[in-house]
Amino acid sequence: MTDNQSSSQRLRIAIQKSGRLSKDSQKLLKSCGVKFNVNEQRLIAHADNMPIDLLRVRDDDIPGLVMDGVVDLGIIGENVLEEEQIERESLGKDAAYTKLRQLDFGACRLSLAVPNEFDYRDSGSLEGLRLATSYPNLLRRYMQSKGIVYKDCMLKGSVEVAPRAGLADGICDLVSTGATLEANGLYETEVIFKSMACIIQSSVPQSDAKQALIDKILSRVNGVIRARESKYILLHAPTDTLNEIVALLPGAENPTVLPLNDDTNRVAIHAVSSEDLFWDTMEELTKLGASSILVMPIEKMMG
Ligand SMILES: Nc1ncnc2c1ncn2[C@@H]1O[C@H](COP(=O)(O)OP(=O)(O)OP(=O)(O)O)[C@@H](O)[C@H]1O
Numbered sequence: 001m002t003d004n005q006s007s008s009q010r011l012r013i014a015i016q017k018s019g020r021l022s023k024d025s026q027k028l029l030k031s032c033g034v035k036f037n038v039n040e041q042r043l044i045a046h047a048d049n050m051p052i053d054l055l056r057v058r059d060d061d062i063p064g065l066v067m068d069g070v071v072d073l074g075i076i077g078e079n080v081l082e083e084e085q086i087e088r089e090s091l092g093k094d095a096a097y098t099k100l101r102q103l104d105f106g107a108c109r110l111s112l113a114v115p116n117e118f119d120y121r122d123s124g125s126l127e128g129l130r131l132a133t134s135y136p137n138l139l140r141r142y143m144q145s146k147g148i149v150y151k152d153c154m155l156k157g158s159v160e161v162a163p164r165a166g167l168a169d170g171i172c173d174l175v176s177t178g179a180t181l182e183a184n185g186l187y188e189t190e191v192i193f194k195s196m197a198c199i200i201q202s203s204v205p206q207s208d209a210k211q212a213l214i215d216k217i218l219s220r221v222n223g224v225i226r227a228r229e230s231k232y233i234l235l236h237a238p239t240d241t242l243n244e245i246v247a248l249l250p251g252a253e254n255p256t257v258l259p260l261n262d263d264t265n266r267v268a269i270h271a272v273s274s275e276d277l278f279w280d281t282m283e284e285l286t287k288l289g290a291s292s293i294l295v296m297p298i299e300k301m302m303g
């Protein structure tokens, strides 16, 4: 590290050390051109080509590190972020941050779930019962909004086993596929919070140089996510169904139409689509006479 890159001038980004968000967080930063190697034993990874340090920590610590201005940026699930914000606000601690954008991974929901044999009608069925959760603040906010009084059972992990272990009557935990609930003889009754990973910035004012680097990273994140959501589509189409074919391409504006050699009845279409092209649409396209349909991933996008 050179003098002009002393630690206070380097941008500090907190990411999850190991868990559901860690690989996707690293992949996103690498796609943004940040070059680094992670040593599993080390808390910090220095980027080789930009004044950026990655701090690899437990996800629960990331919102607090950003809110206290210890790090400049953090990649975190909205569930953990919101939980920490409610906690800090209730304690009168600083809970300010800026959400730069939602990301395209870490999709899950915080839900209420009860044992399969539980006769659940609505959240009122939980009145007076004990609920196990790692998210006491989000649960309290939801139950207060419904006017339901319940008892807490705070567990940092293994929440789904609590009812079977006789620790609680129901749970409030993260769900994605629902496989963990099913494996534990539980069923989901109500979604109380929907979550994605997001990138947040500390509210502490930054130097111009650091803010410029944050803006550059954010612009690249936008480009990476737009590219991941988009496809490059090439196909051949009969001229008489051209308009119908173009109308079927999702989110494709002003596609390029090119003549084909020795074939005046058909043209080539090149289009960038804002969504994937599903098999059903491809089948519709072939029914309209389209052929040589290619759907390709886009690596980068800008402008
Ligand atoms: N099943 C899931 N599918 C997708 N995203 C999930 C899933 N479960 C959790 N997440 C998201 O990933 C985040 C991290 O989940 P993980 O299970 O790795 O956390 P953890 O066990 O608390 O990790 P840590 O050791 O860092 O505290 C969650 O807070 C949530 O935002």
Ligand SMILES: O=P(O)(O)OC[C@H]1O[C@H](OP(=O)(O)OP(=O)(O)O)[C@H](O)[C@@H]1O
Binding pocket: 020, 157, 158, 160, 173, 174, 175, 176, 177, 178, 179, 180, 181
């Ligand atoms: O609905 P599903 O697809 O089954 O996912 C839900 C599970 O995923 C998360 O745990 P994870 O597997 O990350 O392990 P952890 O309990 O160690 O955090 C979450 O805490 C649930 O237990």
Ligand SMILES: [Mg+2]
Binding pocket: 058, 059, 060
């Ligand atoms: Mg955690």
